[in-house]
Amino acid sequence: MIRRVRAVIRRHLYDAVRNPDRIADMLFWPFLDVVTWGFFGRFLVRGGQASFVAPAQLIAGIILWGAFRAFQRDVAVGFLAEIWSRNITGLFSSPLTFPEYLSGLMLVNLGKLALALGLITLACCVLTGAPEPALVVHLLAPLAVLLLFAAAIGLTVTGLILRFSTRVQTLAYGLAGLLMPLSCVFYPRSALPAPLQAIAVTLPSTAAFESMRELMQGRSPSAALLLRGAAVALLAVLAAAAYFGSVVRAARRSGRLLRLD
Amino acid sequence: MPGAVLTDPVLRVASLTKRFGAKLAVEEVSFSASRGEILGILGPNGAGKSTVIGMLCGLLEPDGGCIEIFGRRLAQHRASILARMNIASPYASLPGQLSARQNLSIYADLYGVERPGERIAELLQLFGIPSEAADMRFSKLSSGQVIRVSLCKALLNRPELLLLDEPTVYLDTEIAAQTRSVILRERDDRGTTIVLTSHNLGEIQHLCDRIVLLSRGRAIACGTALEVTRAVLGRERDSAALAEVFSRAARGEV
Numbered sequence: 123m124i125r126r127v128r129a130v131i132r133r134h135l136y137d138a139v140r141n142p143d144r145i146a147d148m149l150f151w152p153f154l155d156v157v158t159w160g161f162f163g164r165f166l167v168r169g170g171q172a173s174f175v176a177p178a179q180l181i182a183g184i185i186l187w188g189a190f191r192a193f194q195r196d197v198a199v200g201f202l203a204e205i206w207s208r209n210i211t212g213l214f215s216s217p218l219t220f221p222e223y224l225s226g227l228m229l230v231n232l233g234k235l236a237l238a239l240g241l242i243t244l245a246c247c248v249l250t251g252a253p254e255p256a257l258v259v260h261l262l263a264p265l266a267v268l269l270l271f272a273a274a275i276g277l278t279v280t281g282l283i284l285r286f287s288t289r290v291q292t293l294a295y296g297l298a299g300l301l302m303p304l305s306c307v308f309y310p311r312s313a314l315p316a317p318l319q320a321i322a323v324t325l326p327s328t329a330a331f332e333s334m335r336e337l338m339q340g341r342s343p344s345a346a347l348l349l350r351g352a353a354v355a356l357l358a359v360l361a362a363a364a365y366f367g368s369v370v371r372a373a374r375r376s377g378r379l380l381r382l383d
Numbered sequence: 384m385p386g387a388v389l390t391d392p393v394l395r396v397a398s399l400t401k402r403f404g405a406k407l408a409v410e411e412v413s414f415s416a417s418r419g420e421i422l423g424i425l426g427p428n429g430a431g432k433s434t435v436i437g438m439l440c441g442l443l444e445p446d447g448g449c450i451e452i453f454g455r456r457l458a459q460h461r462a463s464i465l466a467r468m469n470i471a472s473p474y475a476s477l478p479g480q481l482s483a484r485q486n487l488s489i490y491a492d493l494y495g496v497e498r499p500g501e502r503i504a505e506l507l508q509l510f511g512i513p514s515e516a517a518d519m520r521f522s523k524l525s526s527g528q529v530i531r532v533s534l535c536k537a538l539l540n541r542p543e544l545l546l547l548d549e550p551t552v553y554l555d556t557e558i559a560a561q562t563r564s565v566i567l568r569e570r571d572d573r574g575t576t577i578v579l580t581s582h583n584l585g586e587i588q589h590l591c592d593r594i595v596l597l598s599r600g601r602a603i604a605c606g607t608a609l610e611v612t613r614a615v616l617g618r619e620r621d622s623a624a625l626a627e628v629f630s631r632a633a634r635g636e637v
Contacts, residue, residue, distance in 0.1 A: 129492035133478065136489075140480045140520070203478065211475035212536065215440035216493040217466040374444040377403065380437045 126218050130226025131233075134200055138234060147195070148238045152188045156246045159184055179338045181246060182261060183307045186334060189239055190268040190327065191298045196231040197276030198283065198294035205288060205382045214379055220370050224280075228273060235269075260337050264330035267351045271326040272298065274358035281366040284373055287382055306331050326355035392417045393453060393544055393576040394439070400447035401434050408434045410600045411448070416593075418543075419574040421566070423587040425611075426597030427633035432580045433474075435597070436548050439578065440470045452544060466494060471537035472548035473530060479522030483512065483532045486521055487539060494540035506535040509565060511558075526553045534562060538569065545569065547579040551586060563590060584625050598632040 138144045163177020204210050213223065243258055279293045304318060305327035311319055322328045329351025333343035373379050392415035401409040409431040416422040424432050437443035438450060441461050450457040452464045477486040484503060491499030507517050510531040516524060524532065530553050537545060550566065551559035563586065569575045581587050587594060587608070594611050596604045604614035608625050615628045615637050631637045 125492045125495055129489045132485075132492065133481070133489045136481045136485050137478060207478040208474070208476035209478055211440075211442060211470070211472060212477065212490070213493070215442055215465065215470050216490065217462040217495075218493050219462065374442065377434070377437060377443045379442045380433070 123222060126216075126222045127226040127229070130218070130223055131230040134203075134227065134230040135233075137203060138230075148192065148234055149241065152185075152192065152238060153242050153245060155188065156181060156184055156242055157249055160246055160249060179335060180308060182334055182338055183331065185239065185243060185246070186261065186265060186268060186330065187302070187305075187307045188242075189235055189265060190272045190330075192238070193231055193235055193269050193272040194276040194279070194298040195295055196234065197227055197273065198279040198297075200227045200231065201280045201283060202288065202291055202294055205283070210379055210382050220366070224277065224366075228276075232269070261334060263348055264333045264337075264343070267326050267330040267333075267348060267355055270352065270355035271330075271358060274355060274362040275301075277359065277362035277366050281362070281369040284366075284369045284378065284382070287378070301325065301327055304328065310335065324354065326351040326358070329354075391454075392451075393420075394422075394578065395451040396435075396439075396448070397451075398448035399435065399438060399445055399450065401431075401438060401443065402446050408600050409438070409445075412595075412597070412600075412602045413448075414595045414602065414605050416544075416576050416578060418576055419570055420593065421570055421577045421579065421591045423591030423594045424578065424580045424597060425584075425587055425594050425629065425632075427629065429599070430597040430632065431600040432597055433548065434600075436470070436472070436546055436578075436580060440468075440546055441465055466540070467542060468544035468546065469494070469537045469540055469542040470546040470548070471530075471533045471550060472546075473533075473552045474548070475533070476529065477521050477532065477536070479520060481521055482518045483507070483521050483524065483528075483535075484517045486532070487535055490536050491539050496540050499539075502539060503535070506538055509538075510535055511561070527555060527558050530554055531558065531562070534565070538565075541573065541575075543575060545575050545577045547577060549581055550579060551581070551583065559586075566590060584629055588625060596628065596632060596637075598637055599635060603632065603637050604628075 160181055163180050166177055204213060275298055279297050282290050282293060304322045305325055306322055311322050311328060314322055329347050333348050336343040394416040397413050399409055399412045424435060426432050438445050441457055455464060457464055487503045488499055496502055512528060512531055516528055551562050554562060570577055593606055594608055595602050596611050604611040612624050612628055616624055
């Protein structure tokens with residue numbers, strides 16, 4: 123089993139290294155986002171139009187949201203890449219199982235994300251002075267909640283791709299984005315209209331960004347808030363895994379694995 | 384069916400049935416293949432060949448019947464059976480950004496191949512893939528090289544059962560002949576059981592010990608080329624008339 127998971131990791135690592143699109147998605151565009159908004163924040167602070175905290179929150183929000191979105195996208199795009207390259211038949215007529223494949227896909231994307239986050243945060247600290255390196259460590263808990271939730275969305279999108287083929291591939295890039303207004307990335311939940319607040323409070327991403335803001339403002343984040351977010355994210359992963367399993371069984375019955383394109 | 388009953392078969396298919404909605408794609412198909420046998424699945428487009436291959440490699444679940452490979456049911460022992468077999472199909476490919484060597488080394492890991500570097504080098508040499516081509520992006524290879532790398536992938540784990548879906552379809556005459564000799568050598572040297580589909584009747588006759596003739600999802604005849612020809616056309620005909628058998632199957636006259 124370990125060799126098969128390692129094979130999936132190697133397959134996507136080779137692809138990441140040899141594919142300029144993957145490198146741009148992983149490093150270049152997030153870096154450009156962070157630097158641009160970092161300079162904007164510095165301009166606001168120097169002009170006295172904002173305290174230091176607001177731009178730092180902006181940058182931390184951009185980094186965490188970028189990580190959330192990238193992880194969800196890369197899990198789904200990783201599976202799409204197998205369809206684009208007509209590699210599905212070979213992979214799943216080998217002893218590889220879907221749980222092994224998905225474990226490899228998640229692990230390789232966690233590794234890529236850790237590398238990208240490290241480099242981007244470092245560059246951000248050097249170029250714009252925000253966020254402070256010590257604060258980055260405290261942001262790991264909200265980040266973990268976000269990645270768990272991103273895994274659930276990525277798994278769901280992968281299941282939808284297996285069910286509806288590349289007709290729904292746009293979801294791989296965009297589904298997480300639909301949650302952005304409700305996730306309160308750059309503003310508190312109280313800024314939302316009351317009916318939307320009721321929806322936002324159920325999202326693990328909202329819990330993560332509310333915690334992030336408390337941290338950035340020098341307060342201890344509510345453990346209950348983060349734990350609730352983690353629990354909901356875990357439930358979402360379990361539900362997504364159950365959905366994915368049902369789609370795989372249906373695909374074996376319908377023959378979709380033989381003609382995915 | 385004549386010729387279908389063998390002792391201790393590597394592959395045994397009994398009453399295999401698959402339906403897609405209202406369409407019965409494969410109906411009560413039975414055959415078997417023993418160690419070292421090359422079994423051809425012959426039939427016109429839409430006869431059910433790919434559906435049968437899809438079920439044999441575990442990608443498609445039958446609606447009825449049973450597939451036993453190495454004496455065990457595929458549905459219950461999927462991973463352990465698939466580790467001992469392999470498949471090549473022109474409709475499957477490999478990631479184009481990776482080199483042939485990288486792709487093969489990934490599949491070597493998936494199949495748990497011992498000393499993968501040596502095995503890959505041996506296969507690349509066997510199929511005449513030069514080292515520089517093996518390190519190029521897979522998407523830059525010619526269609527003939529792509530097919531040959533797919534065959535390398537199919538032989539990586541020294542399979543005991545090899546499924547070959549139209550193995551020479553995009554190959555030029557010389558490379559196709561080389562590929563046929565590799566298939567025969569694989570059978571002769573290692574006793575590999577091979578199930579292959581092809582539209583090339585000459586190839587089927589040259590390579591296969593027995594043939595299963597499919598038409599509209601049903602197995603019309605099974606046996607040697609001569610047995611199949613006589614089963615369809617009558618006892619006075621010889622195996623050279625296999626083309627006529629195929630034409631009749633294509634017209635739905637058998």
